[in-house]
Amino acid sequence: MGSPGTPGLADLLESLKQRSGLSYAALAGRCRMSTSTLHRYCRGQVVPDSFGMVERIGRACGATREELNELHSYWLRADEQRAAGTPPDVASDAGAPAAPTGPSAPVPPARRGLIVPMNRPLPWAVVLVLLACLTLTASSGRSAGGRAAEPQWIPGPSWQQAPRAVPATLFGVTMNSSTGTMPAFHVGAVRLWDSGTRWSQLEPQRGVFDWAALDRLVGGANRAALPVLFTFGGTPRWASPEGPKTAYDDGSRASPPDDLADWDTYVRVIATRYRGRVEAYEMWNLAPSPNFFTGSPSKLAEMTRRASRIIKGADPQATVVCPGIGELWQQASRTFLSQFAAAGGYEHCDVAAVKLHQKDFGDKPETMVELAGLIDRTFHQAGFHLRLWNTGAAHRIAVSAPLSEEQADNYAVRFYLIGLYTRYERMYFYNWGGTKIPIVLQADGGAPTRAALFVEELQRWLRGARITSCGHGLPDNLPANVWQCRFLLPSGSGDDEPAAIVWADSGEAVMTAQPGAYRVRHLDGHRQEIREGAELRITERPALVEYQTATASNPWRFLGRAGQRCVPARDLSSARHKLPNGMRAGYASLASRAPTSARWSGPGSPRDPPSGGTRRGKIAEMATCGSGRSPYRRTDHRLRSRQREPARDRLYRLRHPVRHHPQDR
Template structure:
């Protein structure tokens, strides 16, 4: 009897000492706002096997044709002799996969056309990172591509990562002015042939340092573009989080810091009305490049991928091209390396497309969790996500949320119980 009394007393002490569980706090829908349709081309991807005629295993909103074996130096190996087979196949396969945005990158320079040849320092060898030795070589090439793919390739990007010496060599002083000239020439040639094709600036990574807004290639190049009065349809950045410690690592919040720095430059040079596109993005690093390796698990990878596209909607980045469907060199993989099976982040890509493409996007409000509103077929739906690394349970007042199910990035949905939802960093969708 004494032992039993002591046991009961001990249990009571434990119960009294246990912290009370926080009662879920209610959230509210975002304030009323205008609604804008989510263009399916927001959901861009790099897919190297398009040039081999391999169909994409789902919806493909947009594609950037890079690292698909279709660079200038791979097509025009000898002056005036073009091997279009792989690019023909890539464009046809992208069309067959439903892509409404097909972007082609106009570089890199064939050795015969290069002013400089640096096989040991240029990323793709030969003269690929060199400016063309003659501007006529560039004009002829741009004219040939635009003529062949008129009405099929929807946008032309001038160069890839022109701020990096391995992709665009800085041998010439003030080489950003030369890139602005190449941009001007390409814009004139393409528009003379295909008025509907969009002209996208040379891309630049955003290396997050104090002088980015005043001394970076990105700033100097765009300033030269503005001075030349080149009409751009989009400004391209690569928002891999890249701090002063180097590329790799980082998270979607770090990406937004890079976006803010890029937007500061765009505004500073007077190009604020030109849309910003993120034409390469991922997180982490598996390259042997002297920087730390960082690989994210499937759950974190799915959350980061989904947050990237949603953040782009929130902060007016109108197109995003994830790098890359089959690639294993970054920290988040969408497919398995040998089998090619779709992994959780790949499934998240397709699920997010299903949620958002073609829907009408409203606005978001940051509460205990972020709540974003959208409409589909006249029904009000909501996307919720917690701060990175956090988990929060929230209450959904019946008078404010006419929803019955919560859906996750694996494509599954379940009934909402007791008007409460547990929300993590991975977005969820609430539906009627």
């Protein structure tokens, strides 16, 4: 474990274990590994394959951030030595034969190539050559072991912003039913596709329209107060007789119409008929694709330009959504997006639509973050930064294997959370009403599944919430497999209450409850009261952790012990009678010394805290939780000794003496 007196990975792991007071068996149970494996790690016999295992041990032992960084440095060094074939810098195990020494000792493989007798001084030329080699090695982008250099360590969340409202419309679904029935659980928006509303179904013959299905769907959505996104697609056979067929059995074509005048007429009729009833129009579904659109990017850009002009003329309030570009894991589709942008397609849209999904629909939803990064770079290179809507998945989703009940429940919720993480404005889950997909929310005519009810609970958590940041793993001071988004939630007192939704992308993790944490809410509706410093077990099912702390809207608010809400001194006149007897004296002693501007100035009308008032006033503005003895009394007394008490406050205190509760004495 390093030369004598030199700490290493195993040394630090062993010292953390000893400090924690846990046995090998207890620590191994917390870290989800065998006792023998943990013993080998702490003895230095084996280097863990990933830092995640090292981090899990460190966090279970209560390691600080500095100690975790130190563990990371030691693990990187040991891993590089292992990759280079160099024996790790650890002591020999007890009972193992000592390494041979002396002239007969073999040269380690990684050190062969330059053997210099050490009983002779090195010539200056050799020294200069060695220095030059070391300089070149250090300046190259690779380590001595041939591995790529580590990227820059950037601590903090993945992004942070001023609080921004979480829109209810984020939680969208694509309708896979033409009955007009809306979801029986709460959603924020609906998209119409695979719902009997393709062009070939609405206009089976030129100039002959069948509005029955679309009228039912738009009417049902309007009655449920759900914004409608209508998606164009499925060219009728009569508009492109020689075009390739789509994947549907209605004879529709994947090619654009031969005469764009037919397209103009169709768009105009739709936009005029549903003016004010359809909120947004998606210019086409899933391009490029042999099953949906085989035209060129320039042709699609021209169709978008013409349709946008017509829609804005018929319904100026409507939102024009550019065609949903799909299969973006493939470079060919990203090239299509770039060419569509170069043809001016995005100049005529309010929103850009893409198909954001996993490579394989059984993969973790967090893999969509990688695709979101590819999409973002493609838009950046094209010079466009529009609002983004995720409007579906890939055609192959219908033949993907169904997920287990547990996976379906967790993945459905995390689908929307990844939308928040990637800062998409809307996420349309594919789909509602169908059953031949990996995750079913509700079959048309059936009851919502547990996955749907969990999605509904997520919306309940975030009703009126404002998001501030999202992060993942070690940079955000989290276990490597943990993700987190932070919010400000509305509360009954009128102040925002901090909260965070946390989850693991795989397996479990153990975290310590941060200062101010007092409750955990689970998707099944269960609520768990916790205390600061308590152990939190993070699983693949997201959970909401609520905090009590000062907020931006009221920096004077002080929140104390877990499960208790403190009332500012200025609110004492209306809240004191609700407090336990043991807490009244503490509040009264603070309220009696608060300046008039910090107290209630009239029935039912509190003033804002003074902006630049005295330090004594700020302390008195805070409230205390717990035994009733104010932790600020002695501090307040010292401040009063240096600053004269206003006469009006002194008179108020003399006229209203405080009767202390016995436990305050």
